[in-house]
Amino acid sequence: MIIPLLNVTNLSKSYDNIVGCKNISMSLYPGEVLGIVGESGSGKTTLINCLSGNLEPDRGKIIFNINNKETDFLNISESEKRKFIRTDLAFVHQNPRDGLRLNVSAGGNIGEKLMSVGYRHYGNIRSLATKWINKVEIDKSRIDDLPITFSGGMLQRLQIAKNLITSPNVIFMDEPTGGLDVSVQARVLDLIRSLVNELNLTVIIVSHDLAVIRLLADKMIVMKNGTVIESGLSDQVLEDPQQEYTQLLVSSVLHV
């Protein structure tokens, strides 16, 4: 039997009296890509932030099961949690500037992730960083350049490299192509898709763009007003949406 990598039960989070997300339950298996869709304000960003440890939910359970080791994510000490986030999770921000140090070279940015999990051999860090810079299709001659000299698409690819280099078990992506020009989006999406296939990554991706979900996600959930209103295999949900709201979402995409 395959055990889910992530099990979420009755997760809720509100801000003052405004609901962020309510009673969310879901599970994720190794190698799966889960898409979360919904309009802005539907709670998808709250959910991903709770799951990745950026936000403290009010209620609920988050259990990670990695290499047969169960981690009760909301009931471990702050230091264990930070360590878990460092070694097992990764987070790709919509704006790459939030996930990178702009005053540190591209190689230094990628290398930081390695150094934070204990790498102390310069040569090894350097060669891994070079490998990953290549992998995300940035010319390796740019390794010592500062990210401010990079284009938006390059910055996003650099952020992806930084996040994947330590082989995290779950990768969170918050609108990874949301801030990019349409012409650049395709290339970044393509890169994400090929990395997911090649490395068999487990990903939770938030997007308001159904085209992104269609391309990347195996499973998806649809959120509205902080709750999940529909979930299932992506193909199924997109081809045959049951809820009126989902139908509207899907049709509005088709009309675009």
Added chain:
Amino acid sequence: MYVAVKGGEKAIENAHNWLSEIRRGDVNVPNLEIDQIKEQLTLSVERVMSEGSLYDTDLAALAIKQSRGDLIEAIFLIRAYRTTLPRFGTSPPIKTEDMVCMRRISATYKDIPGKQKLGPTFDYTHRLLDFSLLAEGNIPKAEKRKVLKEKIPHVLRFLNKEGLIQKEKNNNYQPKDITRNPLEFPANRSERLQSLSRADEGFLLALAYSTQRGYARNHAFVGELRIGYVKVKYNIPELDIEIDIAEIIVTECESVNQFQGSKKTPAQFTRGYGLTFGQLERKAVSMALVDRALRWKEIGEEFVGAPAQDEEFVLSHCDNIQATGFLEHLKLPHYVDFQSELELVRRIRKEYEKNK
């Protein structure tokens, strides 16, 4: 062969003797008396007391004389003296509502109970050099009035009655003396106000000004500015009686700030508070504006990254004695660190030449 220079001790002694001479200046000019400083440079004396956190006009005047009129140096002398004083206890809070006001104005109401009172102010003076001060000119006499017996109510009380202004809640917090406890972040408002009250006037002025120019703009009005005499009381524990131990001059400013409201709070006026020893209007108003800017979290306002909103930035840099000390330490010998940098730069350049 080169022999390292010795004689730091002698050099220091000579330097200090020279300083004493220069301080005295031309001996044909009469020696400056402490009383003259105390009576005629009152605003300097009051600034030294405020930022030195010690209310003693004689010592402040002495410090000004000793420091050749360098006020930050004078403040430093007072601070260093102050730390050595034993603490007998803490006085209960002064009551500014009982203040005998020499000046009291409000920019928000034309007429108020207790009346507006201009008092001894530079406001509305034309800034023209007064050459009559070169000679022993006649001093115009100010008209005398009786001191009002009744208390002068705080202006913001009237807004408070209508519920239009943020209520200050008593959180029953026993304030920590920031000169006896290390300041830790995030700081309590009480510690914040203590820091601001002894902060550098110029620094507060610049920060307050920056809020007016849009760096965390908070639309301030001077709700009330009052300057005057208040009594300092002290409870003698052995006898359990409260006595007046001093009468001091303080300046108090309460600002009224427009506020659009947030998720947490409906639209209402908010406040900032400034209190200083002496007649330091510029500082008290600046303090109120900065206090208000620092209260963004409490009100549910957005942090826009303005310097005046950043508590750690403001409180870590507002103390001129800390700042001047660290700045001036750059004059101390740094031969060793400089030497290590020198070696490094040479080494890097050598390698660069080799690889060229």
Added chain:
Amino acid sequence: MRKTNNVIKIKDFKVDKGLPFDQEYNFAYLDENTKKMIRRAIIKALCIPGYQVPFASREMPMPYGWGTGGVQVTASCLTKRDTLKIIDQGADDTTNAVSIRNFFKKTSNIKTTEITEKATLIQTRHRIPETPLKKKQIFVYQVPIPEPLAFLEPKVSETIKMHSLSEYGAMHVKLYEDISKNGHIETAYAYPVKTNDRYIMDPSPIPKFDNPKMNNSPAIQLFGAGREQRIYAIPPYTKVKSLDFEDYPFDPFKAEHACDICGSKNTYLDEIIVDDAGNKSFICSDTDFCNKRKNK
């Protein structure tokens, strides 16, 4: 001048009477309550090597940044039996060393020395003596910026978190950047160390040449930062490791010269410009060590 009523002279409250030093102040200037508060901070610091203990630093009669932290630590440790040595830049006769030594002479009237071995308490700015420190010596560093992470993150509330959670990855980023730019680590002084395998610590602006002397030292090493209100410590025989990479090990280099006075080849040297043509001479920065060697 009129005597004010509300000023109380210290001497009326003196704890320690009958000594032939400046009667206006308590022994070693600080009052006993302040010393007690500082000693508590020191003990806590010794219990958690490398951890920065906040303390209520006092205004001292010398400016912040001129050794007020070190002076407060020294004043709190000093007893009448101590022999004190004060150095700045390795030398006993630099202006600031002279000034601090005079301060303690005046306020405590204790014995002072320039000879490292004879001192029971040594206060320093920017150097560790060449003569190895020994058991029962207390070695006090003056510290300007105690936070080694400050250049990465100026907010204290954040750096406290980074220390408590050992989030030190970013610290090596700086070293990485140095090597990729210049082929080696650029930090020449205040070179960060890890103390007792736990806390990353700023060794104060000593040249990195001195860093190895901190490791496993038999002396008690205390660090005082007055302006920043922090005290930290290294207890005797504690591991102190300078940060580095396995393939770029820490390198405590110095000028490739011998001292022009005593001929020593393995001591830290000051460079002196001796004429208008810019000709240089190199001499030991540790004046005591240099004198002894020359006279031998």
